Amino acid sequence: MGSVTRLDGVAAREQALDAAERLFYARGVQSVGMDDIRGASGVSLKRLYQLFPAKDQLVEAYLARRDLVWRQRLGERVDRHRDAEERILAVFDHLHAWFGEPDFRGCAWINAYGELGATSPRVAAQARAHKLAFKRYLAGLVADAKLPPGTADQLQLLAEGAMVTAAILETAEPALQAREAAALLTRAAR
Amino acid sequence: MGSVTRLDGVAAREQALDAAERLFYARGVQSVGMDDIRGASGVSLKRLYQLFPAKDQLVEAYLARRDLVWRQRLGERVDRHRDAEERILAVFDHLHAWFGEPDFRGCAWINAYGELGATSPRVAAQARAHKLAFKRYLAGLVADAKLPPGTADQLQLLAEGAMVTAAILETAEPALQAREAAALLTRAAR
DNA sequence: TTGACCCGAGAACCATCGTTCTCTACGGTA
Protein backbone atom coordinates (compact mmCIF):
# COMPACT_ATOMS: atom_id res chain seq x y z
CA MET A 1 0.00 0.00 0.00
CA GLY A 2 0.95 3.61 -0.13
CA SER A 3 1.83 3.62 3.53
CA VAL A 4 4.48 0.95 3.07
CA THR A 5 6.16 2.75 0.21
CA ARG A 6 6.06 5.97 2.12
CA LEU A 7 7.71 4.44 5.17
CA ASP A 8 10.42 3.04 2.96
CA GLY A 9 10.83 6.47 1.48
CA VAL A 10 11.23 8.03 4.90
CA ALA A 11 13.76 5.41 5.95
CA ALA A 12 15.70 5.83 2.73
CA ARG A 13 15.71 9.58 3.26
CA GLU A 14 17.13 9.21 6.74
CA GLN A 15 19.81 6.80 5.58
CA ALA A 16 20.76 9.10 2.75
CA LEU A 17 21.00 12.06 5.11
CA ASP A 18 23.02 10.03 7.60
CA ALA A 19 25.58 9.18 4.95
CA ALA A 20 25.55 12.71 3.53
CA GLU A 21 26.19 14.19 6.94
CA ARG A 22 29.03 11.81 7.71
CA LEU A 23 30.76 12.32 4.37
CA PHE A 24 30.07 16.02 3.75
CA TYR A 25 31.16 17.01 7.22
CA ALA A 26 34.30 14.89 7.13
CA ARG A 27 35.54 15.66 3.61
CA GLY A 28 33.67 18.72 2.45
CA VAL A 29 30.80 18.86 0.00
CA GLN A 30 32.58 19.06 -3.32
CA SER A 31 34.91 16.17 -2.77
CA VAL A 32 32.03 13.80 -2.07
CA GLY A 33 30.18 12.48 -5.09
CA MET A 34 26.60 11.32 -5.28
CA ASP A 35 28.00 7.85 -5.88
CA ASP A 36 29.85 8.02 -2.58
CA ILE A 37 26.57 8.82 -0.89
CA ARG A 38 24.97 5.86 -2.61
CA GLY A 39 27.76 3.55 -1.52
CA ALA A 40 27.69 4.73 2.09
CA SER A 41 23.92 4.81 2.44
CA GLY A 42 22.83 1.84 0.36
CA VAL A 43 20.21 4.07 -1.25
CA SER A 44 20.22 3.70 -5.02
CA LEU A 45 20.99 6.66 -7.25
CA LYS A 46 17.47 6.54 -8.64
CA ARG A 47 15.99 6.80 -5.18
CA LEU A 48 18.44 9.51 -4.17
CA TYR A 49 17.34 11.64 -7.10
CA GLN A 50 13.68 11.00 -6.30
CA LEU A 51 14.25 12.25 -2.78
CA PHE A 52 16.61 15.11 -3.68
CA PRO A 53 16.29 16.29 -7.29
CA ALA A 54 19.80 17.71 -7.24
CA LYS A 55 22.90 17.52 -5.07
CA ASP A 56 22.29 21.12 -4.07
CA GLN A 57 19.12 20.08 -2.34
CA LEU A 58 20.74 17.15 -0.58
CA VAL A 59 23.30 19.57 0.80
CA GLU A 60 20.54 21.91 1.88
CA ALA A 61 18.68 19.09 3.62
CA TYR A 62 21.87 17.94 5.33
CA LEU A 63 22.47 21.39 6.76
CA ALA A 64 18.83 21.85 7.73
CA ARG A 65 18.65 18.57 9.61
CA ARG A 66 22.01 19.07 11.29
CA ASP A 67 20.84 22.50 12.44
CA LEU A 68 17.94 20.96 14.36
CA VAL A 69 20.13 18.32 16.00
CA TRP A 70 22.94 20.74 16.81
CA ARG A 71 20.67 23.24 18.50
CA GLN A 72 18.81 20.53 20.36
CA ARG A 73 22.03 19.11 21.79
CA LEU A 74 23.12 22.58 22.84
CA GLY A 75 19.77 23.17 24.50
CA GLU A 76 19.99 19.90 26.42
CA ARG A 77 23.40 20.83 27.76
CA VAL A 78 22.25 24.28 28.81
CA ASP A 79 19.09 22.92 30.40
CA ARG A 80 21.14 21.01 32.96
CA HIS A 81 21.54 24.37 34.70
CA ARG A 82 19.01 26.67 36.30
CA ASP A 83 21.10 29.69 37.13
CA ALA A 84 20.97 32.13 34.24
CA GLU A 85 24.67 32.91 34.38
CA GLU A 86 25.61 29.25 34.48
CA ARG A 87 23.37 28.59 31.52
CA ILE A 88 25.39 31.07 29.48
CA LEU A 89 28.69 29.48 30.47
CA ALA A 90 27.27 26.04 29.69
CA VAL A 91 27.24 27.06 26.03
CA PHE A 92 31.02 27.15 26.12
CA ASP A 93 31.26 23.92 28.07
CA HIS A 94 29.23 22.41 25.29
CA LEU A 95 31.65 23.77 22.72
CA HIS A 96 34.55 22.31 24.64
CA ALA A 97 32.98 18.85 24.67
CA TRP A 98 32.19 19.14 20.96
CA PHE A 99 35.70 20.26 20.01
CA GLY A 100 37.08 17.22 21.81
CA GLU A 101 35.11 14.72 19.74
CA PRO A 102 37.45 12.74 17.50
CA ASP A 103 35.68 13.62 14.27
CA PHE A 104 35.37 17.35 15.04
CA ARG A 105 36.15 19.32 11.92
CA GLY A 106 34.81 22.77 12.71
CA CYS A 107 31.41 24.29 12.16
CA ALA A 108 29.53 22.63 9.31
CA TRP A 109 27.91 25.90 8.25
CA ILE A 110 31.09 27.95 8.31
CA ASN A 111 32.81 25.24 6.29
CA ALA A 112 29.95 24.96 3.82
CA TYR A 113 29.78 28.72 3.49
CA GLY A 114 33.48 28.91 2.78
CA GLU A 115 33.14 26.22 0.18
CA LEU A 116 29.87 27.13 -1.53
CA GLY A 117 28.60 30.40 -0.12
CA ALA A 118 29.70 32.30 -3.19
CA THR A 119 28.04 29.95 -5.68
CA SER A 120 25.06 28.38 -3.92
CA PRO A 121 22.29 30.62 -2.58
CA ARG A 122 20.77 27.61 -0.82
CA VAL A 123 23.94 27.01 1.17
CA ALA A 124 24.38 30.69 1.95
CA ALA A 125 20.80 30.85 3.20
CA GLN A 126 21.25 27.79 5.40
CA ALA A 127 24.36 29.27 6.97
CA ARG A 128 22.61 32.56 7.59
CA ALA A 129 19.57 30.85 9.07
CA HIS A 130 21.67 28.70 11.37
CA LYS A 131 23.74 31.58 12.67
CA LEU A 132 20.66 33.73 13.21
CA ALA A 133 18.99 30.92 15.14
CA PHE A 134 22.08 30.56 17.30
CA LYS A 135 22.08 34.31 17.86
CA ARG A 136 18.40 34.23 18.90
CA TYR A 137 19.12 31.42 21.32
CA LEU A 138 21.96 33.35 22.93
CA ALA A 139 19.77 36.44 23.09
CA GLY A 140 17.24 34.44 25.10
CA LEU A 141 19.88 33.32 27.57
CA VAL A 142 21.19 36.86 27.88
CA ALA A 143 17.72 38.27 28.44
CA ASP A 144 17.06 35.66 31.13
CA ALA A 145 20.22 36.79 32.86
CA LYS A 146 19.00 40.39 32.63
CA LEU A 147 22.07 41.45 30.72
CA PRO A 148 22.07 44.07 27.99
CA PRO A 149 21.09 42.66 24.58
CA GLY A 150 24.39 43.56 22.96
CA THR A 151 26.06 40.99 25.17
CA ALA A 152 24.46 38.22 23.13
CA ASP A 153 26.22 39.40 19.99
CA GLN A 154 29.52 39.52 21.80
CA LEU A 155 29.03 36.01 23.14
CA GLN A 156 28.28 34.79 19.66
CA LEU A 157 31.51 36.28 18.35
CA LEU A 158 33.43 34.40 21.05
CA ALA A 159 31.66 31.16 20.16
CA GLU A 160 32.17 31.50 16.41
CA GLY A 161 35.78 32.46 16.90
CA ALA A 162 36.31 29.46 19.14
CA MET A 163 34.84 27.14 16.49
CA VAL A 164 37.11 28.27 13.68
CA THR A 165 40.20 28.51 15.86
CA ALA A 166 39.66 25.08 17.35
CA ALA A 167 39.20 23.61 13.88
CA ILE A 168 42.21 25.22 12.27
CA LEU A 169 44.61 24.80 15.18
CA GLU A 170 43.19 21.39 16.08
CA THR A 171 42.81 22.04 19.76
CA ALA A 172 39.85 22.29 22.09
CA GLU A 173 41.45 25.06 24.10
CA PRO A 174 39.65 27.97 22.43
CA ALA A 175 36.46 26.85 24.13
CA LEU A 176 38.05 27.43 27.52
CA GLN A 177 39.46 30.80 26.46
CA ALA A 178 36.04 31.81 25.17
CA ARG A 179 34.40 30.67 28.36
CA GLU A 180 36.79 32.79 30.38
CA ALA A 181 36.13 35.79 28.19
CA ALA A 182 32.39 35.22 28.41
CA ALA A 183 32.59 35.20 32.19
CA LEU A 184 34.48 38.48 32.16
CA LEU A 185 32.07 40.05 29.68
CA THR A 186 28.93 39.10 31.56
CA ARG A 187 30.46 40.34 34.78
CA ALA A 188 31.53 43.60 33.14
CA ALA A 189 28.11 44.15 31.61
CA ARG A 190 26.29 43.66 34.87
CA MET B 1 63.69 44.92 -26.94
CA GLY B 2 60.98 43.34 -24.79
CA SER B 3 57.66 43.07 -26.51
CA VAL B 4 54.72 43.95 -24.30
CA THR B 5 53.25 40.48 -24.30
CA ARG B 6 56.41 38.74 -23.16
CA LEU B 7 56.99 38.76 -19.48
CA ASP B 8 59.86 37.69 -17.36
CA GLY B 9 59.20 35.01 -14.82
CA VAL B 10 58.76 37.36 -11.90
CA ALA B 11 56.16 39.51 -13.64
CA ALA B 12 54.25 36.48 -14.86
CA ARG B 13 54.26 35.06 -11.39
CA GLU B 14 52.85 38.28 -9.96
CA GLN B 15 50.14 38.48 -12.60
CA ALA B 16 49.19 34.87 -12.05
CA LEU B 17 48.96 35.43 -8.32
CA ASP B 18 46.94 38.61 -8.81
CA ALA B 19 44.38 36.74 -10.88
CA ALA B 20 44.40 33.74 -8.55
CA GLU B 21 43.77 35.93 -5.56
CA ARG B 22 40.93 37.79 -7.21
CA LEU B 23 39.19 34.66 -8.46
CA PHE B 24 39.87 32.25 -5.60
CA TYR B 25 38.78 34.76 -2.99
CA ALA B 26 35.63 35.74 -4.86
CA ARG B 27 34.39 32.34 -5.98
CA GLY B 28 36.23 29.77 -3.89
CA VAL B 29 39.12 27.60 -5.01
CA GLN B 30 37.36 24.62 -6.51
CA SER B 31 35.02 26.55 -8.73
CA VAL B 32 37.90 28.37 -10.43
CA GLY B 33 39.73 26.42 -13.11
CA MET B 34 43.30 26.85 -14.20
CA ASP B 35 41.93 28.08 -17.50
CA ASP B 36 40.08 30.85 -15.67
CA ILE B 37 43.37 31.89 -14.12
CA ARG B 38 44.96 31.92 -17.53
CA GLY B 39 42.17 34.04 -18.98
CA ALA B 40 42.25 36.55 -16.13
CA SER B 41 46.01 36.80 -15.89
CA GLY B 42 47.12 36.51 -19.51
CA VAL B 43 49.71 33.97 -18.41
CA SER B 44 49.67 30.90 -20.61
CA LEU B 45 48.92 27.48 -19.20
CA LYS B 46 52.40 26.32 -20.02
CA ARG B 47 53.90 29.16 -18.03
CA LEU B 48 51.46 28.68 -15.21
CA TYR B 49 52.55 25.07 -14.84
CA GLN B 50 56.20 26.05 -15.00
CA LEU B 51 55.67 28.49 -12.14
CA PHE B 52 53.31 26.27 -10.11
CA PRO B 53 53.62 22.56 -10.94
CA ALA B 54 50.09 21.90 -9.67
CA LYS B 55 47.01 23.88 -8.73
CA ASP B 56 47.61 22.92 -5.14
CA GLN B 57 50.80 24.92 -5.15
CA LEU B 58 49.20 27.93 -6.78
CA VAL B 59 46.64 27.91 -4.00
CA GLU B 60 49.40 27.66 -1.44
CA ALA B 61 51.26 30.57 -3.00
CA TYR B 62 48.07 32.64 -3.15
CA LEU B 63 47.48 32.15 0.56
CA ALA B 64 51.12 32.76 1.46
CA ARG B 65 51.32 36.03 -0.44
CA ARG B 66 47.97 37.24 0.83
CA ASP B 67 49.12 36.52 4.37
CA LEU B 68 52.00 38.95 4.00
CA VAL B 69 49.83 41.69 2.54
CA TRP B 70 47.03 41.19 5.03
CA ARG B 71 49.28 41.42 8.04
CA GLN B 72 51.16 44.35 6.62
CA ARG B 73 47.94 46.32 6.11
CA LEU B 74 46.84 45.50 9.63
CA GLY B 75 50.18 46.64 10.97
CA GLU B 76 49.97 49.92 9.10
CA ARG B 77 46.58 50.65 10.56
CA VAL B 78 47.72 49.82 14.06
CA ASP B 79 50.88 51.88 13.69
CA ARG B 80 48.85 55.05 13.30
CA HIS B 81 48.44 54.89 17.07
CA ARG B 82 50.97 55.09 19.87
CA ASP B 83 48.86 54.36 22.92
CA ALA B 84 48.98 50.63 23.58
CA GLU B 85 45.28 50.39 24.32
CA GLU B 86 44.35 52.28 21.20
CA ARG B 87 46.58 50.03 19.16
CA ILE B 88 44.55 47.04 20.29
CA LEU B 89 41.28 48.68 19.39
CA ALA B 90 42.68 49.72 16.02
CA VAL B 91 42.71 46.04 15.09
CA PHE B 92 38.93 46.08 15.21
CA ASP B 93 38.70 49.37 13.37
CA HIS B 94 40.72 47.71 10.67
CA LEU B 95 38.30 44.81 10.57
CA HIS B 96 35.41 47.21 10.25
CA ALA B 97 36.97 48.95 7.29
CA TRP B 98 37.76 45.60 5.69
CA PHE B 99 34.26 44.23 6.19
CA GLY B 100 32.88 47.29 4.45
CA GLU B 101 34.84 46.73 1.26
CA PRO B 102 32.50 45.77 -1.57
CA ASP B 103 34.25 42.53 -2.40
CA PHE B 104 34.57 41.35 1.19
CA ARG B 105 33.78 37.65 1.38
CA GLY B 106 35.13 36.63 4.75
CA CYS B 107 38.54 35.39 5.77
CA ALA B 108 40.42 33.74 2.91
CA TRP B 109 42.04 31.19 5.21
CA ILE B 110 38.86 30.23 7.00
CA ASN B 111 37.16 29.82 3.65
CA ALA B 112 40.00 27.83 2.17
CA TYR B 113 40.18 25.67 5.25
CA GLY B 114 36.47 24.94 5.08
CA GLU B 115 36.81 24.04 1.45
CA LEU B 116 40.08 22.10 1.36
CA GLY B 117 41.34 21.69 4.90
CA ALA B 118 40.25 18.07 4.97
CA THR B 119 41.90 17.10 1.70
CA SER B 120 44.88 19.41 1.24
CA PRO B 121 47.64 19.43 3.84
CA ARG B 122 49.16 22.46 2.14
CA VAL B 123 46.01 24.50 2.61
CA ALA B 124 45.57 23.33 6.18
CA ALA B 125 49.15 24.32 6.95
CA GLN B 126 48.69 27.77 5.40
CA ALA B 127 45.58 28.39 7.48
CA ARG B 128 47.34 27.29 10.64
CA ALA B 129 50.39 29.43 9.91
CA HIS B 130 48.28 32.50 9.20
CA LYS B 131 46.21 32.17 12.35
CA LEU B 132 49.29 31.58 14.47
CA ALA B 133 50.96 34.66 12.99
CA PHE B 134 47.87 36.71 13.77
CA LYS B 135 47.87 35.32 17.30
CA ARG B 136 51.54 36.26 17.74
CA TYR B 137 50.84 39.76 16.53
CA LEU B 138 47.99 40.22 18.99
CA ALA B 139 50.17 38.79 21.74
CA GLY B 140 52.68 41.53 21.02
CA LEU B 141 50.06 44.25 21.28
CA VAL B 142 48.74 42.75 24.50
CA ALA B 143 52.22 42.53 26.00
CA ASP B 144 52.89 46.17 25.09
CA ALA B 145 49.71 47.11 26.93
CA LYS B 146 50.93 45.12 29.92
CA LEU B 147 47.84 42.95 29.89
CA PRO B 148 47.85 39.25 30.82
CA PRO B 149 48.85 36.99 27.89
CA GLY B 150 45.53 35.15 27.85
CA THR B 151 43.88 38.36 26.72
CA ALA B 152 45.46 37.96 23.31
CA ASP B 153 43.72 34.65 22.75
CA GLN B 154 40.42 36.17 23.76
CA LEU B 155 40.91 39.07 21.39
CA GLN B 156 41.67 36.66 18.60
CA LEU B 157 38.44 34.79 19.24
CA LEU B 158 36.53 38.05 18.94
CA ALA B 159 38.28 38.90 15.70
CA GLU B 160 37.77 35.47 14.13
CA GLY B 161 34.17 35.43 15.20
CA ALA B 162 33.64 38.86 13.70
CA MET B 163 35.11 37.73 10.39
CA VAL B 164 32.83 34.72 9.97
CA THR B 165 29.76 36.48 11.26
CA ALA B 166 30.30 39.49 9.03
CA ALA B 167 30.75 37.22 6.03
CA ILE B 168 27.73 35.01 6.61
CA LEU B 169 25.35 37.76 7.71
CA GLU B 170 26.75 40.24 5.20
CA THR B 171 27.14 43.11 7.60
CA ALA B 172 30.11 45.00 8.98
CA GLU B 173 28.50 45.36 12.40
CA PRO B 174 30.29 42.44 14.06
CA ALA B 175 33.47 44.49 13.95
CA LEU B 176 31.88 47.14 16.13
CA GLN B 177 30.49 44.55 18.51
CA ALA B 178 33.90 42.91 18.74
CA ARG B 179 35.54 46.26 19.36
CA GLU B 180 33.16 46.97 22.19
CA ALA B 181 33.80 43.56 23.71
CA ALA B 182 37.54 44.04 23.31
CA ALA B 183 37.33 47.32 25.18
CA LEU B 184 35.45 45.67 28.02
CA LEU B 185 37.86 42.74 28.15
CA THR B 186 41.00 44.83 28.25
CA ARG B 187 39.48 47.02 30.92
CA ALA B 188 38.39 43.99 32.95
CA ALA B 189 41.81 42.37 32.65
CA ARG B 190 43.64 45.42 33.84
C1' DT C 1 70.77 33.66 -42.85
C1' DT C 2 70.11 29.74 -40.33
C1' DG C 3 68.90 26.68 -37.12
C1' DA C 4 68.22 25.60 -32.28
C1' DC C 5 65.25 27.19 -28.84
C1' DC C 6 61.34 29.14 -26.39
C1' DC C 7 56.78 30.79 -26.11
C1' DG C 8 51.71 31.21 -26.40
C1' DA C 9 47.34 29.45 -28.17
C1' DG C 10 44.64 26.04 -27.93
C1' DA C 11 43.62 21.19 -28.80
C1' DA C 12 43.97 16.84 -26.67
C1' DC C 13 43.77 13.56 -23.02
C1' DC C 14 42.00 11.49 -19.12
C1' DA C 15 39.62 11.30 -14.92
C1' DT C 16 35.72 12.72 -12.27
C1' DC C 17 31.08 13.72 -11.44
C1' DG C 18 26.14 15.13 -11.71
C1' DT C 19 22.38 13.25 -13.84
C1' DT C 20 19.64 10.07 -16.69
C1' DC C 21 18.62 5.75 -18.91
C1' DT C 22 18.37 0.74 -19.72
C1' DC C 23 17.63 -3.66 -18.40
C1' DT C 24 16.52 -7.17 -15.48
C1' DA C 25 14.21 -9.02 -11.37
C1' DC C 26 10.65 -9.21 -8.25
C1' DG C 27 6.29 -8.49 -5.47
C1' DG C 28 1.68 -7.83 -5.47
C1' DT C 29 -2.79 -8.56 -7.95
C1' DA C 30 -6.58 -10.43 -10.74
Add this chain to the structure above:
DNA sequence: TACCGTAGAGAACGATGGTTCTCGGGTCAA
Protein backbone atom coordinates in the same frame (compact mmCIF):
# COMPACT_ATOMS: atom_id res chain seq x y z
C1' DT D 1 -0.29 -17.92 -14.13
C1' DA D 2 0.09 -13.57 -16.53
C1' DC D 3 0.51 -8.79 -15.90
C1' DC D 4 2.14 -4.42 -14.19
C1' DG D 5 4.47 -1.07 -11.72
C1' DT D 6 8.51 -0.32 -9.41
C1' DA D 7 13.13 -0.89 -7.70
C1' DG D 8 18.04 -1.45 -8.00
C1' DA D 9 22.48 -2.08 -10.37
C1' DG D 10 25.18 -0.10 -13.14
C1' DA D 11 26.11 1.67 -17.81
C1' DA D 12 25.76 5.79 -20.37
C1' DC D 13 25.96 10.67 -21.26
C1' DG D 14 27.53 15.30 -21.17
C1' DA D 15 30.09 18.69 -18.97
C1' DT D 16 33.97 20.22 -16.53
C1' DG D 17 38.61 20.60 -15.24
C1' DG D 18 43.62 19.43 -14.25
C1' DT D 19 47.44 18.50 -16.90
C1' DT D 20 50.10 17.63 -21.09
C1' DC D 21 51.06 17.93 -25.96
C1' DT D 22 51.26 19.87 -30.66
C1' DC D 23 52.05 23.35 -33.66
C1' DG D 24 53.28 27.51 -35.69
C1' DG D 25 55.70 31.61 -35.13
C1' DG D 26 59.01 34.55 -33.23
C1' DT D 27 64.02 35.29 -30.96
C1' DC D 28 68.74 35.10 -30.60
C1' DA D 29 73.58 33.43 -31.13
C1' DA D 30 76.88 32.40 -34.48
